[in-house]
Amino acid sequence: AKGKWTKVIKVDEEEVINTAANEGNPFFNSRFNVMYFTRCATVPKKTNTCRIYSSKRTGRNFSEPIPVDIAVDSIYSIGQPTLSSDELMIFFSSDMPNGKGGRDLWMATRKRKTDGFGRPINLGDSINTAGDELFPFLRYDTVLYFASNGRVGLGGLDIFKAYFRTDEEGRKYFTQPVNMGVPLNSTSDDFGIVFHPEAEEEGFFASNRQRGRGGDDIYSFIVEPVIFTLEGIVKDESTLQPITGALVEMKVSDGSQHKSNTSERGRYFFNQNQVKPNRNFELTVSKEGYFTTTGSISTIGMESSKDLVLDFILQPIPRKPIILPEILYDLSKWDLKPQYQDSLQGLITILEKNPNLIIELAAHTDARDTEEHNDTLSQKRAQSVVDYLVRRGIDPDRLVAKGYGERVPRVITRDITKAGYTFKAGTRLTESFIDSLPNREVKEAAHQLNRRTEFTIIGTNFKPKPKPQGQQVAPKIEIVTTTPKNSVTYTLSAKKNRMLIPASIDTYSLEFLYEPSTRYISISMDAALDLLKQNIISKNDFHGNPEEIISEGQIKRGAVLTLPSLRIGKKIIYDIDVMVEPKQDEKLILNNEVLLRFGAFTINEETREIIFE
The missing domain is CATH 2.60.40.1120 (Carboxypeptidase-like, regulatory domain)
Incomplete structure (x- = not known):
């Protein structure tokens, strides 16, 4: 019946475990198939000692016990074993010399379960006292319970616990023992605590406290669960x-x-x-x-x-900026030089890591020779690059290739020094500008800068189309016979009929509201949070202490941040300071001052285009 114990029976009927000697303090390994116990001889008129034995369990039967091999002289008693879960560490009580008092707790280790244990180590002053330390029990391999009459307690033997820890240098140590207090301990002897292997907060201990049934009685306990x-x-x-x-x-x-x-x-x-x-x-x-x-x-x-x-x-892995390489050519040549094949490898890596990007390849010549010759030359230059990229596994649908001939002189985007001359950012390499240069060597350097294939990101939403296996069709190279205009088509807002212009901040596409005369340029909090989540901007782009500006899903109203870049069509500007406006419907509002940073422009209201010069 529930709450009642069955009749007590012997562990084994064959008396393999129980003999004329005294057996006690059994400890089972975690699989419950090996029992370690203490056996004390009782030979009359002899100095009898205790040893630790082990016996393997099969069903209800136990094997013949064998002494556990511990490097201890047989004239000393050792007993009351407890082991770690891997059975490579054993703790026991002994009266061996070089201890701290009467009976001390000791520890020994081995490398394999088939090995004998090495020479024991006294647990030292942190555990042992001038009195007796007995009945160790190791729980979770980290908590050592034991009984001691050498520490301040409630009675004779009290139950203590200490935590078994490892320091930063890998050395094992015990924390200061803690008295388990009442009701486990009493004014009498309390000892031999063990825990139920399955009901973790239940266990048993022995005590000779008052109102028991005999000398040493067994008591059960339940610890309030710790969650x-x-x-x-x-x-x-x-x-x-x-x-x-x-x-x-x-x-x-x-x-x-x-x-x-x-x-x-x-x-x-x-x-x-x-x-x-x-x-x-x-x-x-x-x-x-x-x-x-x-x-x-x-x-x-x-x-x-x-x-x-x-x-x-x-910490986010740094987003490497998409640096588009340039390809330069010798006069009237279209073959790729080896050093520019290396540059294209960088572009291939970018395309592989960003499979949604669409790239325009624009091939250009210098202004020497005829337009017809230069058109053919730019077409061949574009084709050589496309062929190389397709051979390297790039989907041709991601490549928009155009040959511009001599029609689009290069605009220098950063200071470049060649032939001892510095071409300043913003310079357009027109024929008249090149003719004004100081000498032939510098002029040739300018012509070479005009001979190039440029790469521009024109889309971030590529989706591959199914193709027959093994089929790759290179894109057709378009010859642009008119000077291309840099223009974008705008729409009108539903509310106040104002211009909404497509743009992108890095890979983040949006439409900004064009308010020519507004004093402040601003970004909505939702757009700013999107840029944060996509790691296009970071906390370091905000002016002031970001801890005070940014919180979960919120950015302080009026906070100022610097956008790293803004692209409209083929034009791009950098470092735009904007103010965060939480209640703003439009993602971005820009004024005329910012738009002029892209260069002079005209607005065609009939075609709804903004055309940059």
Whole structure:
């Protein structure tokens, strides 16, 4: 019946375990198939000692016990064994010399379960006293329970516990023992505590306290369960925003493993069945596009329930700017030089890592020779680059190739020094400009700068189309026979009939509202948060202390940030300061001052185009 014990029976009927000697203090390994116990001889008129034995269990039967091989002289008593879960570490009580008092606790180790244990080590002053330390019990490999009459307590033998830990240099040590207090301890002797292997918060101990049934009685106890949970928030170090879908992996010191994915608010959670008492926890947090990070936490030594918190900050892997290489050619040549094949390898890598990009290849010549010759030459130059990219596995549908001949002189975007002359940023290499240069060598350098193939990102939404296996059709090379205009088509807003102009900030596409005379240029909070989440901007792009400006899903109204770039059509400008406006409907509002940074322009209201010179 529930709550009642069955009749007591012997461990074995064959008396393999029980003999004329005294047997006691059994300890079973974690698989319950090996029993370690103490056997004390009782030979009359002899000095009798105790030894530790082991016996293998098969069903209800036990094998013939054999002495556990411990490097201890047989004239000393050793007993009351407890072992680590891997059975490579044993603790016991002994009266060996060089101890601290009467009977001390000792520890010995071995490399394999088939090996004998080495010479024992006294547990030292942290555990042992001038009195007796007896009946050790190791729990979770991290908590040592034992009885002592050499410490301040309630009675004779009291039950204590100490935590078994490892320092930063890998050395084992015990914390200061703690008296288990009442009701486990009493004014009498209390000792021999063990825990139920399955009901973790239940166990037994012996005591000769008053109102017992004999000398030493066995008592049971139930410890109020200690409940732990673990949660935290994973944030982006650069943007301070929560990261959705990060993988949090937890390895527990008992060998178990658990996983959790962060929610939309960046939260992960492990429940009480995963976060158990007296365990160490190692956590690893990973997310594509971020450096993996780790952390640890422990419930060892915690005696009351607690909701643990461990937050993580992930550092984004730096987004390498998409630097588009230039290809230069010898006069009247279209073959790729080896050094520019290396440049194209960089472009191939970019295209492979960003499979949504669409690239325009624009081939140009200098102004020497006839237009017809230069048109053919630019077409061949574009074709040589396209052929190379397609051979290297780039989908031809991602390539828009155009030959411009001599019609589009190069505009220098950064200072370039060639032949001892510095071509300043903003310079257009027209025939009249080249004719004005100081000498033939500098003029030839300018002509070479005009002979190029340029690469421009014109789309970020490529989706591959199914093709017959093995079929790759190179794109047709378009010859542009008129000077191309740099223009974009705008739409009109529904509310106030104002201009909405397509643009992009890095790979983030949007339409901005053109307000020619507005004093402030501004960005909506939603757009700014999108840029943060896509790592196009970071906390460092905000003016002031980002900790005071950025919070979860919020940016302080009026905060100023610097956009790294803004592209309209083929034009691009850098470092645009904008103010965050939370209540703004439009993603971005720009004035005439900013638009003029792209160069002079005209507006064709009939075709709804903005045309840049």
